[in-house]
Amino acid sequence: MADSTRHYFFVAKNTKTKTGYTIEFPTIPNLFASGVTYLEAVYYSYRVLSDFLKQLPHDEAALAAYTLSSIPDNKENTFYTIVSVPGDFDPHQMQTTFTIAQNLPEEIRRQADKLSHLVEYHKPVAL
Template sequence: MAKTTRRYYFAARNERTTHGYRINFVNIPQAEASGTTYEETVYYSYRVLAEFLAHLPKDEAALTAYTLNQMPDTEDSNVFYSLVSVTPDFDPHKMVTHFTLPQAPPAEIRRKASKLAQLVAHQSKVASL
């Protein structure tokens, strides 16, 4: 049997802005990070999330109150949602972002994946917004 590690999942709203990126957590409005590149912003968001979680009471119910319960819809072409998985020790170096794509025919999945790849491209692309 494969070894499994307990993970908590948090929904993240990712936005490409004219100056870079902003990530905030859907169920944690005060946890927000911004940066010039997507990679930098993800790094900052992991640190912000870890700091927030470290200050919660040592209670499973307190933690799960902030985990994913729904994924919002968006019509904004510069916004996409992802899931951030967190281990019980809240170590930001073990956090992982998971991109979500709805079930669809292969051509539609490729189109959406391509759009997502363009949104997370380096800062040089942001100036073209």
């Protein structure tokens, strides 16, 4: 198993749907999680990512093939985050970082405002 002080980074595609959220990993085909609230979807995404990584061969090349390579542009009701995964793949130690492009302060505020309206932590969402 990998060293727990090492971290790997994965792109997560987050989509707000009529019934909640879906989180996919563009670099890992067919790996996704969903939940009614954003926190629920994040929790399940950490679990499926951990399970996937634990079944890979124990070498850096196999793991590196799935790590962060690029972040696509956001689309309607979709935003991207970066998931930091410790070397031991513990889902309880994973962290998500929202991505906002470097820009003028007004544009950063606009992007942050749009993101804040897409993320609901505690109640079901409606589009």
